[in-house]
Amino acid sequence: xxxxxxxxxxxxxxxxxxxxxxxxxxxxxxxxxxxxxxxxxxxxxxxxxxxxxxxxxxxxxxxxxxxxxxxxxxxxxxxxxxxxxxxxxxxxxxxxxxxxxxxxxxxxxxxxxxxxxxxxxxxxxxxxxxxxxxxxxxxxxxxxxxxxxxxxxxxxxxxxxxxxxxxxxxxxxxxxxxxxxxxxxxxxxxxxxxxxxxxxxxxxxxxxxxxxxxxxxxxxxxxxxxxxxxxxxxxxxxxxxxxxx
Amino acid sequence: xxxxxxxxxxxxxxxxxxxxxxxxxxxxxxxxxxxxxxxxxxxxxxxxxxxxxxxxxxxxxxxxxxxxxxxxxxxxxxxxxxxxxxxxxxxxxxxxxxxxxxxxxxxxxxxxxxxxxxxxxxxxxxxxxxxxxxxxxxxxxxxxxxxxxxxxxxxxxxxxxxxxxxxxxxxxxxxxxxxxxxxxxxxxxxxxxxxxxxxxxxxxxxxxxxxxxxxxxxxxxxxxxxxxxxxxxxxxxxxxxxxxxxxxxxxxxxxxxxxxxxxxxxxxxxxxxxxxxxxxxxxxxxxxxxxxxxxxxxxxxxxxxxxxxxxxxxxxxxxxxxxxxxxxxxxxxxxxxx
Numbered sequence: 001x002x003x004x005x006x007x008x009x010x011x012x013x014x015x016x017x018x019x020x021x022x023x024x025x026x027x028x029x030x031x032x033x034x035x036x037x038x039x040x041x042x043x044x045x046x047x048x049x050x051x052x053x054x055x056x057x058x059x060x061x062x063x064x065x066x067x068x069x070x071x072x073x074x075x076x077x078x079x080x081x082x083x084x085x086x087x088x089x090x091x092x093x094x095x096x097x098x099x100x101x102x103x104x105x106x107x108x109x110x111x112x113x114x115x116x117x118x119x120x121x122x123x124x125x126x127x128x129x130x131x132x133x134x135x136x137x138x139x140x141x142x143x144x145x146x147x148x149x150x151x152x153x154x155x156x157x158x159x160x161x162x163x164x165x166x167x168x169x170x171x172x173x174x175x176x177x178x179x180x181x182x183x184x185x186x187x188x189x190x191x192x193x194x195x196x197x198x199x200x201x202x203x204x205x206x207x208x209x210x211x212x213x214x215x216x217x218x219x220x221x222x223x224x225x226x227x228x229x230x231x232x233x234x235x236x237x238x239x240x241x242x243x244x245x
Numbered sequence: 246x247x248x249x250x251x252x253x254x255x256x257x258x259x260x261x262x263x264x265x266x267x268x269x270x271x272x273x274x275x276x277x278x279x280x281x282x283x284x285x286x287x288x289x290x291x292x293x294x295x296x297x298x299x300x301x302x303x304x305x306x307x308x309x310x311x312x313x314x315x316x317x318x319x320x321x322x323x324x325x326x327x328x329x330x331x332x333x334x335x336x337x338x339x340x341x342x343x344x345x346x347x348x349x350x351x352x353x354x355x356x357x358x359x360x361x362x363x364x365x366x367x368x369x370x371x372x373x374x375x376x377x378x379x380x381x382x383x384x385x386x387x388x389x390x391x392x393x394x395x396x397x398x399x400x401x402x403x404x405x406x407x408x409x410x411x412x413x414x415x416x417x418x419x420x421x422x423x424x425x426x427x428x429x430x431x432x433x434x435x436x437x438x439x440x441x442x443x444x445x446x447x448x449x450x451x452x453x454x455x456x457x458x459x460x461x462x463x464x465x466x467x468x469x470x471x472x473x474x475x476x477x478x479x480x481x482x483x484x485x486x487x488x489x490x491x492x493x494x495x496x497x498x499x500x501x502x503x504x505x506x507x508x509x510x511x512x513x514x515x516x517x518x519x520x521x522x523x524x525x526x527x528x529x530x531x532x533x534x535x536x537x538x539x540x541x542x543x544x545x546x547x548x549x550x551x552x553x554x555x556x557x558x559x560x561x562x563x564x565x566x567x568x569x570x571x572x573x574x575x576x577x578x579x580x581x582x583x
Contacts, residue, residue, distance in 0.1 A: 049470070049471075050467060050470050069579070070473055073471060073472070073473035074473040078471050080467045080468075080471065082463045082464045082467045083464050083467075084465070084467040084468035084471060085464050085465070085468065086404050086461065086464070086465045086468065087460075087462065087464075087465075088407040088408055088411075089400060089403075089404045093400045093403070093404075094400075097399075097400035097401060100397035101397050101398075101472055101474060102473070103397070127389070129389075
C-alpha cells in the first residue's frame with residue numbers, strides 16, 4: 001500500500017532522509033520511530049505529497065506520489081506535523097470543509113461529523129475557532145479531518161502527543177479497528193508504550209537512515225530498550241542545583 | 246521592596262520589547278499601494294493628496310495602535326508569577342504608558358490648540374482600541390456569522406472572507422467608501438469624481454491581492470497542499486471574497502469600474518501571492534512584495550477601471566485576463582513542493 005525506494009531529501013548540505021526504502025502492506029499499522037530531527041516528519045511529508053524528494057520514488061495506493069499527486073490525495077488522510085488548520089475556521093467548519101471537498105453527501109457527512117465530534121470529545125468546542133483552541137483540541141480536529149473521508153491510507157505525524165489519556169485510548173482503538181478493516185496506518189510517535197500495543201510493523205530511523213525494520217513478532221522483548229539502543233542512546237546529566245533550599 | 250521593583254522592571258521591560266516589535270509591524274503600510282501612491286503625489290507636487298491619503302491611513306491605524314500593551318502577557322502567566330496585589334496594580338497603571346498613543350492622548354490633553362470635543366473624540370477612539378482586543382467576543386474570534394456560499398469550497402471562501410475583513414486594507418477602503426457615500430448622498434460628489442474615487446477605494450484594497458495567502462500561516466499552507474482540489478480552485482476561493490468586497494465598496498461610486506479594477510488587481514497580484522509567499526499580520530496594512538510590482542499593479546488596475554468606465558463591455562477582457570491568471574497560477578501552485 002505504501003512503498004518507497006531510495007527516498008532521499010536534502011536541505012542544502014544537510015541530508016534529512018537518506019536512501020530510505022520500505023514497504024507497508026494493506027491493513028498494517030506501521031510505527032515510524034526515531035528521535036527529534038531523525039527525518040520522521042520529512043518522510044511523512046514526502047510520502048503524503050507535501051514535500052518533493054531530492055531523489056528516489058514513493059508510491060501510495062499504487063500511485064506514484066510525484067506524478068499523480070491528486071490521485072494520492074484523494075485516497076489518503078493526513079495529520080501533518082503543523083496540523084494544517086486555518087485559524088479563521090471553527091472546528092466544525094473544518095470538518096464540513098473536509099466533507100464537502102471529499103464529496104461526502106449531506107446525510108453521510110452530518111452523521112460522521114457528529115460521531116467524530118462526540119467520540120473525540122469535541123462536541124462542546126465545535127464552534128471554537130481553531131486559532132483559539134487548545135493544542136489538544138487542534139490535534140483532535142486534524143485527526144478527525146484525516147479520518148472523516150474514510151481514506152485508504154492514514155499518515156499520522158505524532159497523533160498521541162498532547163492528547164488526554166481517554167481520547168488517546170479512543171484513537172488507539174479506532175486505528176486498530178480501521179486497520180482490521182483494511183486501512184493502512186503509517187504513524188510517528190514518541191510514546192512507545194502506546195505504539196507497542198497497536199503497531200504491526202516497526203521502523204526506526206536515525207540520522208535519516210533506517211536502523212530497524214521488522215514486524216511486531218520479530219521485536220525483542222522491550223521496544224523501549226531496542227529504541228534506546230538503536231535510535232536514541234540517552235545522555236544523562238544531573239542538575240545538582242535542583243535541590244531543596 | 247527591591248525585589249518588587251526588580252520584578253516590575255523585568256515585566257515592563259518585556260512588555261516594552263513586545264510593544265516595540267508590535268510598533269515595527271505598523272510600518273507595513275509603507276509597502277501598501279495606497280501609501281506608495283500618496284508618496285508619489287507628494288513628489289508630483291500635490292501635498293494635499295498626500296495629506297488626505299495619509300489621514301485615511303492614520304485614521305484606520307489609530308484603533309489597533311491603541312491596544313493595551315498588557316494584553317500580550319498571557320493571563321495564566323501573570324497569575325502564576327509571584328506578584329502581590331500592589332505589584333499587579335502598579336503594572337496596570339504603568340503598562341499603558343509603554344504605548345506611544347497614550348502619550349499622544351496625554352499631550353493633546355495639555356495642548357491648548359486642541360478643543361475639548363476633539364480631544365474627547367480622540368480619547369474615546371483610543372479607549373475603544375485599548376479595550377477592544379480584551380473583550381470576550383474579540384478573543385473568541387469575530388466574524389463568526391458570515392453568509393454561506395454555494396459549492397464545496399463554501400467554508401474555504403468564508404475563511405478567506407474572514408481574513409480579508411481582518412486587514413486594515415479593507416477598513417481603509419470602507420472608510421473612503423463611507424465618505425464617498427456620504428458626499429454622494431449630500432449631492433457633493435460630482436460625476437467626474439466617481440472614477441477617481443473608485444480607483445482610490447481599490448488602491449486601498451489592491452495590495453491584499455499580492456498577499457492572498459499571507460494570513461494562512463504554515464498550517465494553512467500545509468492544508469492547501471493536502472486538499473485534493475486543483476490549484477485554480479484554491480486561488481478562486483481566495484479571490485471571491487476580494488471581488489465581493491471590491492464590488493460592495495465601489496457600489497456608491499462606479500461598480501463596473503470597481504469590478505474591472507478588482508479583476509485586474511487579482512490578475513496582477515496572483516504572481517506575487519503564489520510565488521513570493523510573505524506572512525502578513527491581522528489588523529495591519531498588507532505590504533506588497535516589491536515597489537515595482539505595486540506600481541505595475543496600480544497602473545494596470547487604474548487603466549482597466551478607466552477603460553471599463555468608458556466602455557463597460559471591456560470588463561469581459563478583464564475577466565479573461567483574470568481567468569487566465571487564475572488558471573496559470575493555479576498550475577504553479579500545484580507544482581510547488583518542498
